[in-house]
Amino acid sequence: MAGKVKKPGKRGRKPAKIDLKAKLERSRQSARECRARKKLRYQYLEELVSSKERAICALREELEMYKQWCSAMDQGKIPSEIKALLTGDEQKMPPSSGNKTSKNSKNNISSSNGQS
Numbered sequence: 001m002a003g004k005v006k007k008p009g010k011r012g013r014k015p016a017k018i019d020l021k022a023k024l025e026r027s028r029q030s031a032r033e034c035r036a037r038k039k040l041r042y043q044y045l046e047e048l049v050s051s052k053e054r055a056i057c058a059l060r061e062e063l064e065m066y067k068q069w070c071s072a073m074d075q076g077k078i079p080s081e082i083k084a085l086l087t088g089d090e091q092k093m094p095p096s097s098g099n100k101t102s103k104n105s106k107n108n109i110s111s112s113n114g115q116s
Contacts (some may be wrong), residue, residue, distance in 0.1 A: 068079070
């Protein structure tokens, strides 16, 4: 047995002799970076919340408009916006009503194909 004999004791690397001032400076720098990341994260979340609040306000206004239309129709009055949609005024028609005519034309095509 001519091998080396290991001394019993702690395993692994020995702790390096790190300069205490350098260690404190790295810790301070890490804390600065952490605060900066946190600040950016909070700014992003605040912007997100404000955009969602604006969207909610817009939807509430739209809902109020629809409520007014419904109450007017309950009283027998037809709002001018709905009249424009019903008369087929192309300038004031939303894109969704244009899709209805294309669906009807598709149905007409398929029904004519079934008859031939």
